[in-house]
């Protein structure tokens with residue numbers, strides 16, 4: 001029986017009192033699971049923590065697939081060029097080189113693990129070749145996460161703590177959770193992004209950037225928080241994503257009269273603004289071979305739509321956050337003993353806009369790299385068993401401070417959504433939640449429009465900002481840096 005089938009009825013194992021660990025991994029999405037498996041295979045004793053159930057993560061929801069060169073007619077250099085183009089002059093070239101070189105091996109490992117990838121490769125916007133590995137059309141995240149989870153749960157060196165909320169980091173020592181303090185000399189954060197802060201989002205409610213704020217609170221550099229990808233085709237009034245793969249397979253965006261109004265395969269930010277500018281936008285799925293996306297079509301029908309006979313209303317929603325904790329190409333943050341990988345990390349890979357399906361590839365490639373670097377870290381082995389004593393969490397980091405109410409989420413959508421300007425960003429700088437203030441400060445510092453950041457008061461790219469990243473260090477004013 002697969003993990004997925006077991007989840008609803010039986011739940012999953014969790015360690016009540018985990019054994020001493022060499023490494024803590026916070027987050028059980030694709031980045032965290034990959035890191036935990038890699039480290040355990042290196043001989044480390046690992047504890048992996050997830051604040052929610054293991055089947056709730058952005059990774060589980062991922063639809064379209066994983067970008068990796070797998071066809072002899074394709075070439076990593078083409079994947080590199082496509083990524084650089086989507087990133088609008090701001091990708092860190094060394095990070096892109098690593099991704100395109102290593103992603104094919106990571107996908108091959110998943111195949112060997114039994115992930116049932118479809119026989120063909122899909123095309124998505126911004127890719128010049130078919131290179132997206134997918135499962136059952138749009139079930140990719142679920143299938144990959146299930147395969148990784150199965151291995152993690154069976155691994156004798158990995159303890160899994162489900163529904164355990166990390167509240168504060170103690171770099172070099174461990175973390176404070178709602179179940180007490182856990183100790184290990186190294187911690188990898190794989191806590192995902194912050195797209196659920198916006199009122200319209202495709203992300204699970206828990207994607208609010210907690211790990212990012214916690215890392216900042218202990219001195220880690222953050223960067224590029226203003227760069228947010230808004231997905232153009234989310235079913236109106238819901239969070240149901242209609243994958244870009246559908247447009248790759250021929251779906252059209254049409255207005256109320258059935259007329260096309262944009263290039264469906266243009267970069268996401270362009271398509272999202274074209275959709276967001278209209279009161280009515282519909283995705284016409286009739287040209288698509290619907291059998292290829294059977295479960296997605298089933299979900300649409302269950303929601304009352306008839307994709308085989310009439311177009312589905314769509315609007316944009318916050319989908320992927322480029323910004324996060326600054327790391328080098330081995331997941332090292334600026335704080336010793338603290339690593340980060342996946343959507344919570346910022347290597348500079350995505351530049352100003354993520355190329356479709358590069359993020360699962362990022363989780364696999366950089367999740368593994370962070371684990372290898374953490375295992376090679378000469379820091380002493382864990383000497384202390386977990387304590388159940390509670391340490392006082394600084395008031396600025398309490399759950400209440402991190403929570404956003406509906407009003408805050410609307411404000412973020414209005415003032416730091418698809419289109420921003422200085423006045424709206426100034427309003428957000430007074431927000432109660434620290435990450436909202438940091439997003440606003442970053443967005444105000446990028447006085448141009450580039451990729452996932454569009455400012456009506458600075459509507460064009462400023463060439464002086466080519467290759468520049470907006471870096472936040474503590475409470476100081478953001479600085480612009482170039483990374484090689």
Ligand SMILES: Cc1cc2nc3c(=O)[nH]c(=O)nc-3n(C[C@H](O)[C@H](O)[C@H](O)COP(=O)(O)OP(=O)(O)OC[C@H]3O[C@@H](n4cnc5c(N)ncnc54)[C@H](O)[C@@H]3O)c2cc1C
Nearest residue numbers: 027028029031051059063064065166192342343357359360
């Ligand atoms: C609907 C949807 C479709 C997508 N489709 C694709 C796609 O086709 N291809 C692609 O490449 N990308 C896609 N993406 C993006 C991609 O899924 C994510 O970027 C990626 O899965 C992020 O993985 P992650 O491991 O970094 O974090 P996540 O998968 O978000 O996992 C975060 C983990 O951290 C845990 N956590 C967070 N905070 C705490 C805390 N304080 N204490 C303890 N645990 C914590 C959570 O419980 C969770 O386990 C999609 C995203 C969405 C939402």
